[in-house]
Amino acid sequence: MKKIFALVITLGLILSMAACNKAGTPGPSTTSPSPTVKTPTTSSPSTSTSTSSAQTSPGKSSPSASTATPSKSAQAGSYKDGTYSAKGDAWENGQEEAMVTVKNGKISDVSLKRLTKDGKAEVDYSLFDGKVHNGKQYPNLKEFKETMAKNMVQKQSAQVDTIASATTTTKNWTIAAQRALDKAKK
Numbered sequence: 001m002k003k004i005f006a007l008v009i010t011l012g013l014i015l016s017m018a019a020c021n022k023a024g025t026p027g028p029s030t031t032s033p034s035p036t037v038k039t040p041t042t043s044s045p046s047t048s049t050s051t052s053s054a055q056t057s058p059g060k061s062s063p064s065a066s067t068a069t070p071s072k073s074a075q076a077g078s079y080k081d082g083t084y085s086a087k088g089d090a091w092e093n094g095q096e097e098a099m100v101t102v103k104n105g106k107i108s109d110v111s112l113k114r115l116t117k118d119g120k121a122e123v124d125y126s127l128f129d130g131k132v133h134n135g136k137q138y139p140n141l142k143e144f145k146e147t148m149a150k151n152m153v154q155k156q157s158a159q160v161d162t163i164a165s166a167t168t169t170t171k172n173w174t175i176a177a178q179r180a181l182d183k184a185k186k
Contacts, residue, residue, distance in 0.1 A: 079105050079184040086179030087119070088172030095119045096169055098158075098176035102184050107156050110149040112173045114141050139166035148173055 079102040088096035094117050101109040114123045123141070127133060130140030144163050148170060151160040158177035162170040 078186060079107070079181065080186055081105065082184065084180040084183040086176050086183065087115070088176040088179075090119060091168060091172070093117065093168070094123065096172035096176050098173060098180050100152075100158075100177055100180040100184065107153050107181070110152045110177060112145040112149050112177070114145070114169060139163070139169070141166060141169060144170060145173065152177055 081102050081104065083099060083101045085097060085099040088098075095115045097113040097115055099111040099113075100107060114125075114128070115121065116123055125142040128138050128141035130143070131138065144166055148160055148163070152158055158174050158181055160174060162174065
């Protein structure tokens with residue numbers, strides 16, 4: 001009877017260990033903890049690093065890390081040197097334009113503009129200062145275009161976050177910058 005009881009206990013432990021190993025968690029006889037892997041995550045424009053106890057395979061990243069990783073087209077040397085310009089889609093308030101400079105295959109400078117409704121001239125940014133004028137709230141386009149351009153150079157990509165108070169304009173700046181980069185692809 002004692003032998004049967006011992007056999008049942010042993011069998012139970014083996015099955016428990018097998019289930020734990022299959023689930024990726026340590027079983028009762030494992031003494032070493034699972035490895036800790038640092039995976040990058042993004043929250044807002046700045047990048048932070050968090051610690052996760054989940055195992056990851058080399059070359060794979062968590063979904064949140066993918067937004068911080070430049071796309072293949074943004075890797076060093078993937079663009080022809082030069083200056084490229086393109087426009088976003090025209091809409092009721094005008095049109096956006098991007099001028100992207102590439103040096104040594106990398107984005108070295110980005111200039112973003114908001115054009116007038118006819119698309120021929122840049123708007124006067126004194127009205128777009130983030131303040132209320134004649135009872136209407138205007139976005140701070142001068143600040144937004146500088147911030148987005150800086151983020152594009154830093155990320156080496158046109159795909160940066162848009163800004164909520166100027167969604168259409170900032171989305172069109174990403175479209176214009178991507179169109180310019182498409183012209184620069186090798």
